[in-house]
Amino acid sequence: MTPSQQVETTLFRALTVLRGVVTVYMLVLNILRWDELARPGVAAAAVVFMVCWAVFVSWAYDSPRRRTLGLYVADLAVALLMMLSTPLVQSDAMLDRHASTIPSFWVMAPVLAWAAGRPWAQAVGAAVLVSATDLSVRTDLGGNTWGNLFLLVLAAGVVGWTAEVLREAVEMRAAAERAAAVQQERTRLARAVHDGVLQVLTMVQRRGAEAGGDLAALGRVAGEQEAALRALVQHDARTLARDAPPPGGETDLMVALGRLHPGRVTVAGPGAPVLLPAQDAAELVAVVSACLDNVRAHVGEEARAWVFVEELGDEVLVSVRDEGAGIPSGRVEEAAREGRMGIRDSVCGRMTDLGGRAELTTGAGQGTEWELTLPRRRGTT
Numbered sequence: 001m002t003p004s005q006q007v008e009t010t011l012f013r014a015l016t017v018l019r020g021v022v023t024v025y026m027l028v029l030n031i032l033r034w035d036e037l038a039r040p041g042v043a044a045a046a047v048v049f050m051v052c053w054a055v056f057v058s059w060a061y062d063s064p065r066r067r068t069l070g071l072y073v074a075d076l077a078v079a080l081l082m083m084l085s086t087p088l089v090q091s092d093a094m095l096d097r098h099a100s101t102i103p104s105f106w107v108m109a110p111v112l113a114w115a116a117g118r119p120w121a122q123a124v125g126a127a128v129l130v131s132a133t134d135l136s137v138r139t140d141l142g143g144n145t146w147g148n149l150f151l152l153v154l155a156a157g158v159v160g161w162t163a164e165v166l167r168e169a170v171e172m173r174a175a176a177e178r179a180a181a182v183q184q185e186r187t188r189l190a191r192a193v194h195d196g197v198l199q200v201l202t203m204v205q206r207r208g209a210e211a212g213g214d215l216a217a218l219g220r221v222a223g224e225q226e227a228a229l230r231a232l233v234q235h236d237a238r239t240l241a242r243d244a245p246p247p248g249g250e251t252d253l254m255v256a257l258g259r260l261h262p263g264r265v266t267v268a269g270p271g272a273p274v275l276l277p278a279q280d281a282a283e284l285v286a287v288v289s290a291c292l293d294n295v296r297a298h299v300g301e302e303a304r305a306w307v308f309v310e311e312l313g314d315e316v317l318v319s320v321r322d323e324g325a326g327i328p329s330g331r332v333e334e335a336a337r338e339g340r341m342g343i344r345d346s347v348c349g350r351m352t353d354l355g356g357r358a359e360l361t362t363g364a365g366q367g368t369e370w371e372l373t374l375p376r377r378r379g380t381t
Helices: 003-032 040-061 069-084 092-096 104-117 120-136 143-195 197-211 214-233 237-243 253-258 278-298 331-337 342-353
Strands: 250-252 265-268 275-277 305-312 315-322 357-362 368-375
Touching (some): 003 040, 003 143, 040 069, 069 104, 104 120, 120 143, 253 278, 253 315, 275 278, 278 315, 342 368
Parallel strands (some): 265 305
Antiparallel strands (some): 250 275
8 A cells, every 4th residue: 555545544534433423413313303304214215325325435435446436426426316315305394494405414424535535626526516416405595504515615625635735745755765765775785795795896806907818808897897886886865866756747657668678678558648656657667677677687688578558447557578488486486585586676576665566477388477556646647
């Protein structure tokens, strides 16, 4: 679960409590005025349905995977339908005195759900739609009605905007924590490399130069590798932050993937741009690049590979396939025991950090296929 999804989940769990309170209020209110209702049987069916819906939708909102646009629309549609049932259920006397609708304050929960999980402008739109429906079932408009509707629209805007700010803040904090962790790990590795590998390369360079001949060439290569490795371990977090894509920006995933090993890699996907937050797109491209590096290393420099991109609602699926002989059973676990962590860290680890998942399908003689699934963050198309 991504940091922004954790924020949303916390908001929805708070909303579950609020939904329970307004559901109890709706239930008690209709029981107290039961004798005044024109069609108590229809009212009873509506009340039972609202209670059941409140239980179901609270469960559904608790998981990021279930928080699809269809769920939000259905939640709002139920609220509108319950409001429209008011003239069919209430007596003329209740309508004349501007009695509360059948759902009463129950309708605020769907609006606040939009505020918690959708862009704030959409939440305001949902509040306006609920308000217009409320006005349509009134025979006359009083001051309390206008006041309640104003507060509903205001709450939708404030809660929606606050939720967006919280999501951005936790994403920025998570990015800062990742950068700090990267710098800490670089510092630790720099000490280890300096105490071991760099000293050995320096010695090989010096001894090779002294010996001459083929060893001199080996010394020159060792010197080049020593310089490159030293530059790598000295590459600090400020440089990482400078080179990182700006937070909040978007990148077309298809364009970014098209730059990977042109000529040997075929990239296919939707005709329209596949827009992702720039940081997510950069990490996903890095995962695909790691998969393609494995193809080059284990299948051959000229091996063909295919990258397929699909948009699955709130998820983006990237498949990477090759024409190799596949990975024999148990080879991945053996590589991990040997300390070779390319699959675990460069592929699976990165996808886990993004809140996604990586699934490997392979076997001797059947090639290799990675399926990389990345959930879309709120605010992206």
